[in-house]
Amino acid sequence: MIIKYVKLENIRSYTKQTIEFPEGPVLLSGDIGSGKSTILLAIEFALFGIMRSLSGSSLLRNGKTKGSVELNFCLDSKDITIKRALKRQGNDVRQDSGFIIIGGKKTEGTAVELKSKILDLLGYPKELVTKTKSLIYRYTVYTPQEEMKQILLDEKDYRLDTLRRVFQIDKYKRIRENTQIIIREIREKTKEFGGMIFDLEEKKKQKKERENELKNVITKADELKPKIKAAESVVKEKKEGRVQLEEDINELNELRKKEEVANTRLKEKVTLIHDYKENTEVLDKSIKELNAKIENFKIDILKENESEVENQ
Secondary structure (H helix, E strand, C coil): CEEEEEEEEEECCEEEEEEECCCCCCCCCCCCCCCHHHHHHHHHHHHHCCECCECCCCCECCCCCEEEEEEEEEECCEEEEEEEEEEEECCEEEEEEEEEEECCEEEEECHHHHHHHHHHHHCCCHHHECCCCEHHHHHHCCCCHHHHHHHHHCCHHHHHHHHHHHCCCHHHHHHHHHHHHHHHHHHHHHHHHHHHHCCHHHHHHHHHHHHHHHHHHHHHHHHHHHHHHHHHHHHHHHHHHHHHHHHHHHHHHHHHHHHHHHHHHHHHHHHHHHHHHHHHHHHHHHHHHHHHHHHHHHHHHHHHHHHHHHHC
């Protein structure tokens, strides 16, 4: 990344200032309080925005309600300009929306969106550039004097761990550990597969035998197909005959039911005829008795008539 210029407006001791950086090494020199650190802090703010170690109230000029930083730099042959703004709200100073121009294309964005764009451009791991700290930038680009002292005086293990995280050296350690785990698993799988193939020739022989058995079974199946087809035809005929037989049986059952009904009616009629016959015999007997009485009655009348005639 080659910084070309930075524009400051109401940033600490600067009211409105454009600072251009020539190509090659640059030395910032001046008395204490002349604004050297402000330039570096402004560059950090333009890139990453407000952080715990870089508050808005420490950047915005006293008595001003608005301020901004515009940074122009070249990265991978791309001309990039980013601008961030600050605004005072009561006793607090917050970030305002800004923009980034990449290769002439301007994109408006919030503070978070601009930071994400910068991280992608610089290739910084996002977990090492948080709101609370910016390890890579603070340890590799810009280290304030007191923080450099703290780094030098920290414990060896902590300092080493920090540098590993900054330069992402720890990932190689993880890669090595993961590689060892994978190698161990590969060895175990190799042993497992070796156990599977130690009798490979015998298994090939068994496979050949099974293939021959399968061919014989297929041949026998082909021979049985005509017989199966003939049997299926017989079965089909039997089924058709069975259907016809079931129909005949059903018809016979219906005829038997009709026969039973007819027999019942016949028995009733026979009973009626028998009753009629008995009644007829009784009537004939009664008629004969009446005829006999009538004859006797006639004879009696004739006798009475003859007696009356004789008496006259």
